[in-house]
Amino acid sequence: xxxxxxxxxxxxxxxxxxxxxxxxxxxxxxxxxxxxxxxxxxxxxxxxxxxxxxxxxxxxxxxxxxxxxxxxxxxxxxxxxxxxxxxxxxxxxxxxxxxxxxxxxxxxxxxxxxxxxxxxxxxxxxxxxxxxxxxxxxxxxxxxxxxxxxxxxxxxxxxxxxxxxxxxxxxxxxxxxxxxxxxxxxxxxxxxxxxxxxxxxxxxxxxxxxxxxxxxxxxxxxxxxxxxxxxxxxxxxxxxxxxxxxxxxxxxxxxxxxxxxxxxxxxxxxxxxxxxxxxxxxxxxxxxxxxxxxxxxxxxxxxxxxxxxxxxxxxxxxxxxxxxxxxxxxxxxxxxxxxxxxxxxx
Amino acid sequence: xxxxxxxxxxxxxxxxxxxxxxxxxxxxxxxxxxxxxxxxxxxxxxxxxxxxxxxxxxxxxxxxxxxxxxxxxxxxxxxxxxxxxxxxxxxxxxxxxxxxxxxxxxxxxxxxxxxxxxxxxxxxxxxxxxxxxxxxxxxxxxxxxxxxxxxxxxxxxxxxxxxxxxxxxxxxxxxxxxxxxxxxxxxxxxxxxxxxxxxxxxxxxxxxxxxxxxxxxxxxxxxxxxxxxxxxxxxxxxxxxxxxxxxxxxxxxxxxxxxxxxxxxxxxxxxxxxxxxxxxxxxxxxxxxxxxxxxxxxxxxxxxxxxxxxxxxxxxxxxxxxx
Numbered sequence: 001x002x003x004x005x006x007x008x009x010x011x012x013x014x015x016x017x018x019x020x021x022x023x024x025x026x027x028x029x030x031x032x033x034x035x036x037x038x039x040x041x042x043x044x045x046x047x048x049x050x051x052x053x054x055x056x057x058x059x060x061x062x063x064x065x066x067x068x069x070x071x072x073x074x075x076x077x078x079x080x081x082x083x084x085x086x087x088x089x090x091x092x093x094x095x096x097x098x099x100x101x102x103x104x105x106x107x108x109x110x111x112x113x114x115x116x117x118x119x120x121x122x123x124x125x126x127x128x129x130x131x132x133x134x135x136x137x138x139x140x141x142x143x144x145x146x147x148x149x150x151x152x153x154x155x156x157x158x159x160x161x162x163x164x165x166x167x168x169x170x171x172x173x174x175x176x177x178x179x180x181x182x183x184x185x186x187x188x189x190x191x192x193x194x195x196x197x198x199x200x201x202x203x204x205x206x207x208x209x210x211x212x213x214x215x216x217x218x219x220x221x222x223x224x225x226x227x228x229x230x231x232x233x234x235x236x237x238x239x240x241x242x243x244x245x246x247x248x249x250x251x252x253x254x255x256x257x258x259x260x261x262x263x264x265x266x267x268x269x270x271x272x273x274x275x276x277x278x279x280x281x282x283x284x285x286x287x288x289x290x291x292x293x294x295x296x297x298x299x300x301x302x303x304x305x306x307x308x309x310x311x312x313x314x315x316x317x318x319x320x321x322x323x324x325x326x327x328x329x330x331x332x333x334x335x336x337x338x339x340x341x342x343x344x345x346x
Numbered sequence: 347x348x349x350x351x352x353x354x355x356x357x358x359x360x361x362x363x364x365x366x367x368x369x370x371x372x373x374x375x376x377x378x379x380x381x382x383x384x385x386x387x388x389x390x391x392x393x394x395x396x397x398x399x400x401x402x403x404x405x406x407x408x409x410x411x412x413x414x415x416x417x418x419x420x421x422x423x424x425x426x427x428x429x430x431x432x433x434x435x436x437x438x439x440x441x442x443x444x445x446x447x448x449x450x451x452x453x454x455x456x457x458x459x460x461x462x463x464x465x466x467x468x469x470x471x472x473x474x475x476x477x478x479x480x481x482x483x484x485x486x487x488x489x490x491x492x493x494x495x496x497x498x499x500x501x502x503x504x505x506x507x508x509x510x511x512x513x514x515x516x517x518x519x520x521x522x523x524x525x526x527x528x529x530x531x532x533x534x535x536x537x538x539x540x541x542x543x544x545x546x547x548x549x550x551x552x553x554x555x556x557x558x559x560x561x562x563x564x565x566x567x568x569x570x571x572x573x574x575x576x577x578x579x580x581x582x583x584x585x586x587x588x589x590x591x592x593x594x595x596x597x598x599x600x601x602x603x604x605x606x607x608x609x610x611x612x613x614x615x616x617x618x619x620x621x622x623x624x625x626x627x628x629x630x631x632x633x634x635x636x637x638x639x640x641x642x643x644x645x646x647x648x649x650x651x652x653x654x655x656x657x658x659x660x661x662x663x664x665x666x667x668x669x
Contacts, residue, residue, distance in 0.1 A: 028478065054478060060508065065467045065501035072471020075456050076406065077479055080471075095498070099461050100468065108449035108457055109440035110665035148666055171668035 003204035009182035012157035012202050013043045013119075016164040017081065019206045021051050024079055027168065030057035030066055031083030031119075040085050041121055041183045063089055067096035070116045075104070079115045079168060087120035087177065088134045101173040102148035113171045117164070123179040123230055123280055124317060124328040128188060131180075136317035136324070138229075138281040143175045144257050144290060150174045150211060151258040155182070155232035157200045159255055162209030169208065179229035179280075195233040212259035216268070220250035223338055224268040226291055227251060227278040231310070231329065235278055238334045249338060257287060265291070266299045273304035276337045280328060283311040308337045347561045351627050357399050357556055358622065358633065361391040361615045362640045364415045367424060370644050371414075371431060375591050379652075381433050382444045387415035389586035390518060392614035394419035396559025397486055397516050397579075400567045406454040406472050406485040408465035411446040412585075413458035416488050421453045428647035434654035441657045442665060456485070462523075463489060463496030466515065470502050473511030473576070484512045484570045486563070492523030494537045503578070507544040512570035514563060517580045518553065524589045525600035538580035546576055553581030554612040557621075584609035 007015065021027050029044065035058040038045030048056035059066050063084060070080035084090060090097070097118065104114050124136045143151050150172055154160040160178070167174040184191050185198035192198060197217075217232055218239050227235040232253045239249040250268050254260055269275055275295055279287035288309035295307055313327045339346060349357075368386045375384050387394065390412075398407065398419035409416040417427060422438070430437025431445050438448050449457035456472055459465045469487030476483040493499060494517060506513045517537060521528050534540065541548035547569070551562045559581055566577035586609070588597045596606065622628040 026479075060501075060504060062467075062501040062505060064498050065470065065505040068464070068467020068498065068502060069471035069474055069505060072408075072456070072468035072473070072485075073475040073478070074471070075451075075468070076472050076475040078475045095461055095464055096467070100459060100464055104449075104457060105668065106665050107439060107443045107447045109438065109442045111439065111449055112451050112457070113668045115668075150667070 004201045005204065006199050007157045007202040008185040008199050009157050009160050009178070010041055010043050012161040013164060013178065014045060014047070015202070016161045017044065018047060018050070020165060020168045021047065021055065023206070024168070026077060027079040027081070028055045028057060028073065029081040029083065030059050030070060032059055032061055032085050034058060034083055039083065041180065044083070063092035064096055067093040067101065067118070071096060071101050071104070071114060074114050074116045075112050081117045081119060081168065084118065084120045086135050087122035087139055088137050090120060090139060097149070098146045102146045105172070106148055114173045115171050117167045117174045117176050119176045119178060121178045121180045123181060124324060125180050126321060126324045126328055128181060128184050128191070130319050130321060130324055131317070132319040133316040138279070138312070140175070140177045140257060141281050141286045141290070144287070148173065149258060150256065151177065152211065152256045153177045153228045154255060155179070155229050155253050156197055157202050159209060159215065161202055162207050163211070163255060165206060166208045166210060170211070177229065181230050194237060197233050197236055209255070211256040212261050214252050214254045214261035214264040216250065216264065217253050218249065218251040220248040220272070222248045222272060223274040223276065223342055224250045224252060224265070224272045225276045225278055225334065225338065226265055227253060228257070228287060229280065231278040231280055231334070234331045235334055238331050238338065242335070242338065247338070247342065260291070260294070262294055262298055265295065269295055269299040270302045273302055274341045275303070275307045276310055276334065276341055277307065278310040278329065278334050281312055282314050283309060284314050286311050305341045305343070308341050310334050310337045347557070347564070349557070349560070353399070354622055354627050355632070355636070357395050357560070358615070358618050359636050359640065360395045360419050361556065361618065362637060363424065363643065364391045364394065364418045365615055366640050366644050367418060367427070368414060370648060372587070372591055374648065380431055384445055384591040385412040385589065386587045386591060387412050387585070389609065389613070390520060390553065390583045391415055392556035392559055392618070393516065393518050393553045393581045393583055394488070396556040397563045399560055400564045401454070401484065401486065403453060405483050406456050408456050408469045408472065408485065408487045409458040410462070410465070410489055410493070411458065411460040412490070413446065413448060417448050417450065417455055417458070420455050422448070422450060422455065424643055424647040425650040428651040429654045432651040432654070433656065434651055435657045436650070436654040440665070463493035463498035465489065466493065466498050466502035467505065469513050469515070470506040470509070470511055473506060473513040474509060476512050482571045484514060484567050486514045486516055488516050488518060490523065491517065491519040491521065491528045491537055492531070494540070495531050503541070503544045503546060506576040507546040510573070510575040512573070513576040514566040514570055515576060515578045516563065517578060518583055519580055520583050520585045522589070522597070522601065525597070527600070536580060538578050541578040546578055548578045548580070550580045550582065553583030554614045554617065556614055556618050586610055
């Protein structure tokens with residue numbers, strides 16, 4: 001019988017990597033401080049001791065080399081996980097990601113696969129820690145714009161494990177975005193309280209969650225909220241509060257932005273006629289823009305109100321907590337947007 | 347280093363195949379038959395052939411936007427290459443890649459990238475793969491003097507040296523990055539001096555002499571194969587044509603006619619041919635016959651490319667993902 005334990009996000013990630021390392025002898029992982037140190041967010045803790053320095057590889061601060069070496073190894077028989085310490089550093093190896101990793105399979109006529117998973121910790125850590133402008137960003141929308149990459153944005157431990165295992169096995173380059181606030185659940189009671197969904201029962205055995213399948217995290221009738229990563233947890237909390245006012249909110253987590261499960265979103269819109277898209281990235285040309293435009297194309301006739309976006313302000317993430325919580329969307333922003341679309345007042 | 351006659355004849359043939367292939371490309375391009383940009387390798391053949399002649403079929407190379415020579419030297423099929431350049435479905439990349447993006451995993455061509463320096467760290471990864479899979483395969487990574495000034499060069503060289511990877515970095519110093527002379531891009535006269543800063547072996551070689559390139563790269567490949575790590579081999583060479591077909595006056599805007607004439611006198615194919623005849627390794631008639639055979643081979647490749655079907659518009663999205 002399978003064991004089901006309560007894991008947080010970081011534990012689920014670590015378990016997925018460990019199980020895949022055991023299954024696939026060609027799988028290696030490289031990044032900065034991933035060895036004895038266990039990764040700056042602890043996701044690779046204990047793995048080097050178990051699998052050795054050849055497979056869990058500490059690298060210099062050389063993101064271009066981390067990506068390049070992962071790609072080269074992946075093209076010649078290995079499977080690779082490349083770890084960035086913060087997604088904010090993704091500009092350094094950008095060419096390797098968007099010109100090499102993403103394009104190789106297509107431009108070489110399908111003659112080679114590029115099985116590289118790039119793990120990238122993203123997002124604001126407010127109220128846990130203030131990372132400011134270069135340690136807090138959510139940049140996943142950039143990569144939705146690069147044909148050839150799959151973009152995975154899990155929100156919960158169960159999803160994280162199954163999606164990461166699928167990412168490793170799928171044979172394609174995957175950007176696997178991990179919201180940093182999700183890592184802290186077990187360490188911080190102040191986070192667990194408001195967001196109990198940060199810790200979940202996760203089966204011990206290995207399992208795969210396919211890409212392009214959204215998950216309805218809370219069914220509802222009156223309004224659809226499409227939310228990603230940390231915004232899923234915030235939306236669920238808002239849904240709980242608004243239920244007391246008799247509002248039935250459906251919360252959909254796309255789980256993967258590329259491929260995007262349009263069908264589940266469209267079906268929900270047909271039912272509710274009203275949509276809010278909640279993502280943490282900057283508003284302009286962001287995740288919300290793409291999903292809103294898709295809804296316009298696919299479900300315009302079913303809309304009773306314009307699609308509303310809840311997203312970051314178009315400014316860098318500021319340091320002062322009072323500014324950060326203004327720039328990064330919070331529950332109050334989701335609540336206000338939902339009520340506005342419903343035509344209700346507080 | 348004494349090479350046997352068959353090896354020398356094959357090297358001569360491969361250099362000639364590169365030259366004739368590209369001369370024909372220039373003609374076809376002028377006639378409007380090649381849809382894309384061409385960066386020709388004419389003049390640099392000794393580097394690709396000297397280096398690739400040291401490799402086994404299961405060894406790897408990575409290449410650049412100026413990659414026809416490397417691909418032919420590694421055993422690339424002229425029909426599939428020509429078809430790719432014509433943008434046909436029968437090409438190496440089914441017409442999706444073109445001149446700057448040929449790959450052929452079955453003969454170890456991991457791929458050509460048109461971003462200067464991008465393949466330097468990728469080659470390190472190829473070497474890492476050989477090492478972890480415990481094969482003795484070696485990777486040669488070709489790049490130019492221009493690419494040596496990128497950040498990717500620094501990170502890739504450092505990692506290859508640090509991890510003692512079986513990679514030979516072949517730097518083709520043809521003196522110009524498009525129009526900018528190497529002396530305006532680096533204070534070093536020998537760019538390979540940088541290898542010392544990474545704890546990597548280096549060598550400088552006459553890139554117009556296939557046998558010298560062969561000798562130096564042979565040694566580097568043998569060391570890499572034995573687990574002794576990477577080497578940076580700087581080949582001093584020159585492109586006889588412009589940066590690309592269409593570069594006005596073959597680049598006379600940024601280099602002198604006199605300089606171009608002097609380098610052309612060092613034509614690597616003539617040089618190898620004369621040496622073989624002089625040392626009685628081959629008769630002139632044999633070399634002439636190789637030329638005739640090569641011309642027929644090129645003719646066949648062009649006919650194949652012209653007769654081949656174009657990709658279908660409805661297939662524009664195929665090959666994006668494996669699953």
